[in-house]
Amino acid sequence: MNAAPSRRNERxxxxxxxxxxxxxxxxxxxxxxVADSPDMFALSEQVGRRRDRPVRLAAVDLRDTGVYGLWIATQDEDFVLYESHTSRLHQEHIVAHELAHILCDHHRGGDLDDQSIQLLFPNLEPSVVRGMLGRCGYLAAEEQEAEVMASVLLTRVQRKPAEATWDVSAEAAQTIARIESVVGQEAPQERP
Structure with a gap:
């Protein structure tokens, strides 16, 4: 049996x-x-308003934890923690991924009741404990759904084009102008 058709069917x-x-x-x-937003951080505010519970974002040093982002749900609001020591683009992706878990309702509280949680974690709200326990139990399908939702969310962010930060020589100015006209950018000014 030829494996190529099987791989093609799977793809x-x-x-x-x-x-x-x-x-x-x-x-x-x-x-x-949810409408287009100027950045992922504004989009998270919009998601919170639409859900009638604030979404609070916090840049945190997560390097030693093995994760880049974390969603913690309390009774009244959602907290999205994201790695502070990475690029803004990566931070936006992390926030989008965590927002995706929120929007797809992936938060599972586990089987512990409030009384059991209070006995095990007397200084924490049961909803916080339940949220953290649920976060550790995502299925591969939920992670896939979160990644797809994150990509959809990122399409809702209006990215500003990068500005030209270099001088264009007279020889290159016409070529750059043609390229930028194709992609809808203003050509940088030719240097004297």
Missing amino acids: QRRGRHLKALRRTCEDILGALE
């Missing part, structure tokens, strides 16, 4: 699955009426 099946997952994510955002 096609996976492609159909990802397309369906993307449509589901778009439907979730459509129901929330």
